[in-house]
Amino acid sequence: MFDEIVTELYQDVVAxxxxxxxxxxxxxxxxxxxxxxxxxNIKIIDISHNISSYSILEASYxxxxxxxxxxxxxxxxxxxxxxxxxxxxxxxxxxxxNFFFVxxxxxxxFNLFNKTDIKECxxxxxxxxxxxxxxxxFHGRDIMAPVGAHIVNGVPLRNFGExxxxxxxxxxxILFEVLEDKKLINCTIQYIDSFGNGTTNIPLxxxxxxxxxxxxxxxxxxxxxxNNQEYEGTYSSHFTKVPKGSFLFMKGSSGYLxxxxxxxxxxxxxxxKLGDLITIILEK
Numbered sequence: 255m256f257d258e259i260v261t262e263l264y265q266d267v268v269a270x271x272x273x274x275x276x277x278x279x280x281x282x283x284x285x286x287x288x289x290x291x292x293x294x295n296i297k298i299i300d301i302s303h304n305i306s307s308y309s310i311l312e313a314s315y316x317x318x319x320x321x322x323x324x325x326x327x328x329x330x331x332x333x334x335x336x337x338x339x340x341x342x343x344x345x346x347x348x349x350x351x352n353f354f355f356v357x358x359x360x361x362x363x364f365n366l367f368n369k370t371d372i373k374e375c376x377x378x379x380x381x382x383x384x385x386x387x388x389x390x391x392f393h394g395r396d397i398m399a400p401v402g403a404h405i406v407n408g409v410p411l412r413n414f415g416e417x418x419x420x421x422x423x424x425x426x427x428i429l430f431e432v433l434e435d436k437k438l439i440n441c442t443i444q445y446i447d448s449f450g451n452g453t454t455n456i457p458l459x460x461x462x463x464x465x466x467x468x469x470x471x472x473x474x475x476x477x478x479x480x481n482n483q484e485y486e487g488t489y490s491s492h493f494t495k496v497p498k499g500s501f502l503f504m505k506g507s508s509g510y511l512x513x514x515x516x517x518x519x520x521x522x523x524x525x526x527k528l529g530d531l532i533t534i535i536l537e538k
Contacts, residue, residue, distance in 0.1 A: 265325040266296045268402050271313060272333040272394065273305035286398040287393055288385060292403035301323075308336040310361045310426055311529055315444045315453065318366055319508035332357035333394035333400045342424075344397055346405065346414050347375035356402045358393075359418075361426025372420040379415035398496070429531050430455050432466050437536040439463070443526050444510075448459055450519030456511040456534065468536060470511075476503045477535040478500070478513060480526055493517070503534075 268289055278406050301320055305312050313334040321330060335358045343359040351371050361499045384405050385396040401414055431440040443451040457464035461471055474489045487501035493516045498504045506512040514520050
């Protein structure tokens with residue numbers, strides 16, 4: 255069954271991301287058991303199991319923010335799968351940067367990778383690698399976990415199913431619109447952390463909004479509009495650059511513009527939520 259085994263993988267690491275939450279620890283344990291039964295030497299890392307239920311947006315962001323910090327050949331298994339049991343595809347692919355991903359084709363990968371980023375991609379259909387019987391409601395345990403473990407063991411992707419064109423990743427477009435002449439960006443809140451800081455999808459490189467000529471400098475005044483309300487704050491390198499309780503903007507550790515309140519909860523005080531559409535206005 256396991257023909258053409260390759261031995262070039264450098265790490266035995268599997269990273270898990272799910273929306274199972276605190277009451278789903280037994281689901282996570284089941285997946286880990288399946289993985290370790292196939293290869294007891296695999297190191298399993300939990301990225302998060304507290305993704306907002308069914309949130310493709312949040313799952314995509316957390317993978318984007320973390321995967322590059324793992325060793326090459328890590329296998330990422332993503333089980334945020336509101337379409338479990340339906341005809342949606344399960345994909346397994348390797349990136350040009352030598353990482354493996356296993357997860358549903360439901361939009362999670364659309365904002366992560368384009369075709370040039372993918373070395374090889376297949377639809378997972380070969381039941382020889384599944385746990386039997388396959389549950390209609392737990393493909394994470396019965397399909398994705400064993401496939402991920404077999405990838406670590408060196409099973410080639412082509413053994414799991416037919417090739418899949420990454421151009422056919424399910425579209426999950428999130429608003430990001432730059433109007434350079436107006437110094438205005440329409441964007442999306444793609445993550446809110448436990449402190450209430452909101453991460454937008456505005457990417458920053460040094461002091462420039464990626465792909466534009468717009469610059470944001472330390473000390474600049476920025477404005478945010480949400481539900482016809484306007485909020486003004488300073489662009490700062492860290493929280494204590496502004497007084498306690500002050501609204502601020504900053505470049506977060508993942509490289510995106512964040513909205514925060516120094517020692518306060520911006521999401522609660524302002525009222526923004528995951529997926530909200532907001533407008534950022536730069537100084538003119």
